[in-house]
Every structure is written in structure tokens, then in C-alpha cells.
Amino acid sequence: MPEKAAHYLAPDQTHPEPISPYETKLSGSIMEVFGRGTHDLPGLIAGLNELGLHAPDGQAWNEHNFRAEMRRLGD
Amino acid sequence: MTTATTSAPTATGGPKKRAVGVRKDMTAADIAATGLRDRWYPILPSRMVRPGESKKVTRLSVDWVLFRDPRGTVHMLEDRCPHRSAPLSVGQHLGDRLACKYHGVQVDGSGTVVSVPGMPGCALEGKQATVSLQVVEAADTIFAFVPLTRDSEPTPFVLPDRLTDEAVSWFPNFAEWAGPWRFYMDNVLDPMHGAFLHRDSHSMFGGDTSARFRIRETDRGFFFEKTDQVGVNFDWVEYVRGSMDYVDLEIPYAPNAGPGGVFGIVGMATPIDADNSAIFHWRTRRVAGWEREVWRFLYRTRLEARHWEVLEQDREVLEALAADADHEEHLYQHDLGVSRIRRIYRADAKKQAAILAGAPV
Numbered sequence: 001m002p003e004k005a006a007h008y009l010a011p012d013q014t015h016p017e018p019i020s021p022y023e024t025k026l027s028g029s030i031m032e033v034f035g036r037g038t039h040d041l042p043g044l045i046a047g048l049n050e051l052g053l054h055a056p057d058g059q060a061w062n063e064h065n066f067r068a069e070m071r072r073l074g075d
Numbered sequence: 076m077t078t079a080t081t082s083a084p085t086a087t088g089g090p091k092k093r094a095v096g097v098r099k100d101m102t103a104a105d106i107a108a109t110g111l112r113d114r115w116y117p118i119l120p121s122r123m124v125r126p127g128e129s130k131k132v133t134r135l136s137v138d139w140v141l142f143r144d145p146r147g148t149v150h151m152l153e154d155r156c157p158h159r160s161a162p163l164s165v166g167q168h169l170g171d172r173l174a175c176k177y178h179g180v181q182v183d184g185s186g187t188v189v190s191v192p193g194m195p196g197c198a199l200e201g202k203q204a205t206v207s208l209q210v211v212e213a214a215d216t217i218f219a220f221v222p223l224t225r226d227s228e229p230t231p232f233v234l235p236d237r238l239t240d241e242a243v244s245w246f247p248n249f250a251e252w253a254g255p256w257r258f259y260m261d262n263v264l265d266p267m268h269g270a271f272l273h274r275d276s277h278s279m280f281g282g283d284t285s286a287r288f289r290i291r292e293t294d295r296g297f298f299f300e301k302t303d304q305v306g307v308n309f310d311w312v313e314y315v316r317g318s319m320d321y322v323d324l325e326i327p328y329a330p331n332a333g334p335g336g337v338f339g340i341v342g343m344a345t346p347i348d349a350d351n352s353a354i355f356h357w358r359t360r361r362v363a364g365w366e367r368e369v370w371r372f373l374y375r376t377r378l379e380a381r382h383w384e385v386l387e388q389d390r391e392v393l394e395a396l397a398a399d400a401d402h403e404e405h406l407y408q409h410d411l412g413v414s415r416i417r418r419i420y421r422a423d424a425k426k427q428a429a430i431l432a433g434a435p436v
Contacts, residue, residue, distance in 0.1 A: 007251035007351075009390075011383040013120075014246055014375045027376035030369065035331035041365050044333075067365050074371035 023073060029053050041066075088435035092224045094427075095206055096137035096153050103421075103428035109136035110256060110346035111423050112223035115232055115319040117216045117343050117355040120249045124149055124217065129173060131164035135221055136348040139208070140164040142184070144171045149210050150184030151219050157188060157204030214238045214357060215247045218319070223427050233318035235341045237359050243339070244367050245359040246374055250386065254393040256352040257420065259344035261401065262389055263322045264299055264412035269309030272388050277381040278326045278338075282307035290411055299412030306337070314416060319343065332378065335362035335370055350398070354390075358382055 019027075033047030045061045055065045094101050094112060106112070116134065119141060124130050129142035131154055138154040140163050154162045156175040163182060167174040172183040180199070181190040186207030188199045208219040211232045220229035237243050252259070262268065267286060273279040282304055291298040293313070300311035312324040325337040332338075339359040344352045358378075362370050370378075406414060429436045 007253060009250055011380055013248055014379050019376050023376050027373055030333070030373060031331040031377060034333040035329075037330055039330075039334040044369075063365075067368055070365070070368035070372045074368050074375065 026053065026069075026073075089433050091433045092226075092431050094431060095222045095225060095227070096135075096139075101428065101431055103424040106427050107257070107420060107424035108255070108349040110134075110221070111320075111420065112221050112427060113227050113230070115211075115218050115220050115230070116345040117319075117353070118151065118210075118219050118345065119217050119353075120247060121149075121212055121215050121217055127168060127170075129164055129168045131162065133347050133351075134219075134353065135346050138162065138164075140173065141217065142168055142173060144184060148184070149212060149217050151208040151210050151217075152182065152184070152186055153206035155205065156180055157182065157199065157202070158191075163205075214245070216355065223430060230318055235315065235319075235321050235323060235357075237323065237339050237341050238357055240361075242363060243359050243361050244371060245341075245357045246371075246379070248356045248358060248379075248382070248386070250354045250390070251347065252352045252354055252390050252393060253350065254352060254390075254396065255350060255398070256344040256346040257401070257417075258393045258396055259342075259352055259354060260322075260416050260420070261413045262393060263312055263324070263342055264314060264416045265410065266299065266301070266309040266312050266324070266412075267409045268392075269326070272392060273309070273385050276385045276388070277329060278385070279308050281327070282310070286409070288409055288411055290415060297412075297415065299415070312412070314412075316419075333366065333369055333373065335360050335366045354386075356386070 029048055029051050030044065032051070033044050038044060038047055041063060045063060045066055048061045055061045056069060057065065059065070112135070118134055119130065119132055124141050124143050126143050126145070126147060129140055132139050132141060139151055140154040141149055141151050143149050152163060154164045156163055156177065158175065158178055158180045161175055161177040163173045163175055166176040169181065172181045172189055174181045179192040180188060182205050183189050184207065185203060186205035187201065187203045191197050191199050208221065209229045211218045213234055218232065222229070238245060269279045270282055270284045286301045287303060288299060289302050291300060296314040296316050298311055298313045304310050306327055309324065309326050312322055315321050315323060320343065322342045323339070325339050327337050341357040341359065343355045345355065347353055358374070360370050426436050
């Protein structure tokens with residue numbers, strides 16, 4: 001194959017910085033709750049709290065702090 | 076726009092012409108191998124040409140240099156000084172112009188020679204002597220109109236529907252593959268490979284491994300779709316030829332990707348040369364509010380890596396195919412889309428070769 005080594009192949013184009021353990025745990029938990037078929041916001045937040053995962057301020061998740069955190073980490 | 080009118084209105088008949096950036100005659104086979112002209116193509120992600128930066132790229136077997144001026148505008152010139160043909164990309168970025176390293180000749184974003192320091196006032200000064208392409212930046216990507224001849228008029232720049240729809244959220248993805256661009260088109264016009272090649276992926280594990288397909292004509296290309304299954308796997312693809320050639324398709328997400336329905340993909344392949352391709356995808360989802368925020372978070376942390384694995388499965392097959400893999404095949408009913416796209420491109424290449432040959436078309 002010609003010049004294959006020089007080719008641009010980057011799996012992580014949306015996050016040049018490595019994903020933090022916190023982000024890994026949070027995203028894994030969200031997918032776990034979604035995977036059970038819970039697809040509404042109150043159900044997702046209740047699911048995260050049931051998994052014992054806390055918001056960054058140590059409090060339980062609520063719609064306000066959850067959406068703020070998604071905006072911070074997602075864009 | 077109909078399938079018959081994608082080419083820019085290039086004058087036909089008359090003297091023999093050369094393709095822009097090419098200094099030899101090209102046959103229809105040469106054009107098919109290195110890419111059809113008179114189209115908009117994605118060239119490079121915007122993030123790869125930062126302010127004050129220049130970048131050499133090969134596209135359609137021609138060397139180009141991209142540079143971003145102080146106002147943020149990207150220019151795309153043939154990478155060739157009009158004086159003695161040294162590559163401008165190894166020269167100096169002077170803000171609104173490039174200076175050739177060999178003799179200091181300065182060329183601006185329009186391809187005009189603005190200074191010949193070795194011989195001030197010489198006839199080359201003020202001459203538009205380097206090929207400069209029309210460039211548009213959109214969807215986080217640098218696009219350019221690659222003309223067939225110097226007479227070609229750029230067609231209006233129009234993004235694919237999904238990327239102009241405010242209700243659709245998207246992320247771009249770029250990769251370079253060591254395979255001919257036509258193999259990319261064959262691959263995406265063949266949805267059935269999803270149920271086999273991608274069966275162990277996060278999104279294409281479901282559905283039948285046998286199907287019947289049909290072609291459904293549209294006023295801008297065609298759909299190639301399964302007649303007996305939709306919304307389960309990679310079940311349909313639309314080929315669109317308008318301002319640029321692209322494919323549009325949808326694949327279901329598993330429940331753990333959350334609400335928002337299927338993910339949509341817009342795909343384009345720009346030939347680097349006859350053996351290598353620049354592959355552009357936009358992964359999209361029609362989501363709003365909290366669903367959009369969560370999808371974007373999950374895309375960055377989880378889904379991007381999974382989509383990448385699927386794309387790598389495609390790349391590995393395409394790079395393993397022999398250069399003449401599309402000769403002496405045994406096609407069956409699922410390959411109607413492949414046959415159709417090849418026929419379209421063969422006809423386009425023939426037409427463009429005729430224009431270059433000076434034949435009336």
C-alpha cells in the first residue's frame with residue numbers, strides 16, 4: 001500500500017485530551033440507564049442517583065445540574 | 076437539479092484543453108481514476124489550517140497549498156510557483172500571500188503575482204499566473220470547486236440537507252485511506268455489507284442477512300434500498316449529485332445510545348490520487364434540548380470510538396482489495412447500486428474527456 005504510514009487516522013477527533021475517569025464513569029452510567037429502556041430525563045436522573053453517582057458538587061443529580069454538566073462536557 | 080446537469084457549463088467543442096493543474100492529456104480512464112472535475116469537494120477539516128498556517132495537500136492527483144490569511148479566509152492555490160514551478164508550500168506565509176523559497180516570488184490568494192523581488196516591475200507582476208480555486212468553509216470543513224478547465228464556472232455551493240438543518244446536531248470525521256475513491260463509493264452503495272462486515276458492531280447487529288433491493292430514482296440521484304426491511308440495519312442509502320456528490324444514510328442506534336432515534340451519516344470521498352482517498356463523514360442526529368446535550372456528551376466519550384471501529388472495518392477491506400478488484404467480478408442483485416454508480420461515473424468521465432479533447436458534447 002502506498003504511503004499508508006503517512007495517512008491521517010485519528011480515532012478521537014472530538015477530544016484531543018484523553019477522556020477523564022469521571023467522564024468515563026458518567027457516560028457509562030448514562031448508557032447503562034438508557035440501555036434499560038429509560039429514555040426520559042427524570043428517569044435518567046433517578047437512574048444515575050440510584051447508581052450512587054453524584055453530581056460534581058457532591059449533591060444528587062437534578063435536571064439543572066445535569067444539563068449544565070452535559071453542556072460543559074459535551075460542547 | 077437533475078442527474079444530468081451536475082457538470083458546470085464548460086464550453087465544448089473547439090481546441091484541445093488541459094485539465095486544471097494537469098500538464099498532460101487525460102483520457103476518460105485517467106479522469107475516472109483521479110477524480111471527476113467540475114464539482115465541489117471537501118478538501119480538509121478547517122481545524123487543520125490554523126490562522127497563519129499553510130498546508131500542502133494532494134487532491135485529484137494535483138498538488139495544492141492551502142493557507143489562511145489574517146482575516147481568517149482560507150485560500151487554495153496550485154502548489155507551484157509560476158516562475159520555476161517550485162512548491163509554494165515550502166515558502167513563507169506572509170499573511171495575505173505566499174513567498175516562494177526559490178526566488179522569493181510572492182503570490183496572493185487569488186493566484187496573482189504581487190511581487191518579483193529579483194526583478195521589480197517585470198511582466199510577471201500583476202499577472203494571475205497560479206491556479207486559485209474557489210473555497211468555501213462550512214460544516215467545519217474546507218470545500219473547493221475543482222474545475223475541469225480554466226473556462227469552468229463554479230456551480231453554487233450547497234451543503235447536504237442534514238448539515239443545513241438546524242434541528243440536526245453533527246460531528247465531522249476525517250480519514251485518509253490507501254484505496255481508490257471509487258471503492259469508497261462502491262462500498263456505500265452496497266448497504267448489504269452492513270449485515271456481514273459490521274455484524275459485530277454496536278449498530279448493525281440486527282436484521283436479515285438476505286434481502287431484495289430496488290433503485291428508486293429521485294430528481295437529484297437515487298435511493299438504493301431494501302424492499303423488505305427498514306430501520307433495522309444499514310437498509311438504504313441515497314446517492315445525491317448536486318453541488319457535490321455525497322451519500323446519505325441512516326443506521327439505528329441501540330437503546331443505550333438514548334433517545335433521539337437513528338443516527339444519520341453524510342459521506343463524501345475526495346480522491347487524493349488514483350490510489351488514495353480523503354474520506355469525510357458527518358455523524359448526525361436529529362435531537363434537541365437535553366437529548367442533544369446528552370448525545371453530544373456520549374458521542375465524545377463513547378460513540379465516536381464505536382463509529383470509528385465500524386469505519387476501520389470498511390477501511391481494512393477497501394485497502395485489502397486489489398487495484399483491479401472491480402474487474403471480472405460476479406455481481407448479483409444486491410449490487411444494482413454498485414452497477415448504477417459505476418455507470419454514472421463512467422459516463423461523466425467520458426463526457427469530461429470529450430470536453431478536454433475539444434469534441435462537442
